[in-house]
Amino acid sequence: MTHFTKYQALGNDYVVIDPRDVAFEPTGQDALLLCDRNFGIGADGVLYGPIGPVHASRPVQLRIFNSDGSECEKSGNGIRIFALHVAARHLPGVREFTVRTLSGDSSVRIVDQPAGVVSVGMGEPCFEAAAVPMLGITGLAVEQPLLVDGRQLTVTALNLGNPHAVVLTEHPTRELACALGPLIAEHERFPTRTNVQFLRVLDRRTIQIEVWERGAGYTLASGSSGCAATAVAHRLGQVDTGAEITVRMAGGEIGVTVAPDGTVTMTGSAEHVLSGTLAAALVARLGNHAGQDAAVPHSEPAAVQA
Structure with a gap:
């Protein structure tokens, strides 16, 4: 079973x-x-x-x-x-x-x-600070200063179904993500916490990111993060509209496209x-389910209903 x-x-x-x-x-x-x-x-x-x-x-x-x-x-x-x-x-x-x-x-x-x-x-990303949410500003959360552990950073925050904060850097590394990622993710200006991406634009159709997820920590790859970072690079005019952008991560690559209407599509493998x-x-240790049998009788799904 x-x-x-x-x-x-x-x-x-x-x-x-x-x-x-x-x-x-x-x-x-x-x-x-x-x-x-x-x-x-x-x-x-x-x-x-x-x-x-x-x-x-x-x-x-x-x-x-x-x-x-x-x-x-x-x-x-x-x-x-x-x-x-x-x-x-x-x-x-x-x-x-x-x-x-x-x-x-x-x-x-x-x-x-x-x-x-x-x-x-x-879907379509929203850069409004209130939608992220990001406190301390009104309007767009694009290229905003953020003081982190005495270091002045520039972040662009957005909501793409969940919150993201993107930091452009010439040297995205795991060490950088692990050092600054949790400080940004838990920053007081992000009241619901935020996912964090460290982004380098390699050319108009290729970017590289390192990822710190608010609920999982350092992550080899994140589809949502790849989309958020691409959306930020597009917002800043650094990647092409309508072209598939290759997003390089520690675990591999996905393709992300930002359409002329701003909607984002991601393609990748699993x-x-x-x-x-x-x-x-x-x-027996799962929540309030102590003593229950995990299994239920197996049944095949009904015929597909279009």
């Missing part, structure tokens, strides 16, 4: 918990345990879904948890992973559908299922790593 599947997208790994396979709905505390790399399965986050009936013509609902137990409004890599799971398990033969998360709906297209390539419509069964002892 399979209780979970694990996927990775350029080294950004998620545990997928399908309601059809378990008798519990994970909480933030459960996600914290499941993501623990010493006492749990180990992952950057948990994807719980699909929630409710699955129809190709209706949004497929998903909950996303970070490894620190907080619930995430949106994850580009998480949505790509979840799209592959839904296409393989629940909507065989369907190549386009919509995924609904806390931040709203994202259109997905299975480009190449065997290769795990998925395209996601990430892969199924393993499927497994939760031990009874671990199930």
Whole structure:
């Protein structure tokens, strides 16, 4: 009996918990345990879904948890992973559908299922400080000064379903992300915390980033971060409109396009790593579910309803 599947997208790994396979709905505390790399399965986050009936013509609902137990409004890599799971398990033969998360709906297209390539419509970024939110300014949060540990930085903040703060630098490194990332993410001017990207524009169709996620820390790759950094480079006139921009990250590359209307589309790969069964002892430690059997009777999904 399979209780979970694990996927990775350029080294950004998620545990997928399908309601059809378990008798519990994970909480933030459960996600914290499941993501623990010493006492749990180990992952950057948990994807719980699909929630409710699955129809190709209706949004497929998903909950996303970070490894620190907080619930995430949106994850580009998480949505790509979840799209592959839904296409393989629940909507065989369907190549386009919509995924609904806390931040709203994202259109997905299975480009190449065997290769795990998925395209996601990430929406239009908002640079208004109130939408990020970023305190201390009104209007656009573009190229704003931010004092961090006695160091004056320039950041551009935006909301793309979740908050991001982008710092341009000639030398984005893991060490820089780990040193300044948590200080920016937890800065008092970002009351809901923020994801952080350190961005270098290599040319008009290539950028490089290092990522610190507010709910997972240093991350090898982040689809949402790649989109946010591309949106900032586009806003500053440093990359081309309508062209696929290659985003280089420590874990690999994705392609991001900013259309003339400002909407952002991301294309990248993900892969199924393993499927497994939760031990009874671990199930007994999951939130308020002590003593429950993790498994539910397996049933095949109903025929696809377009």
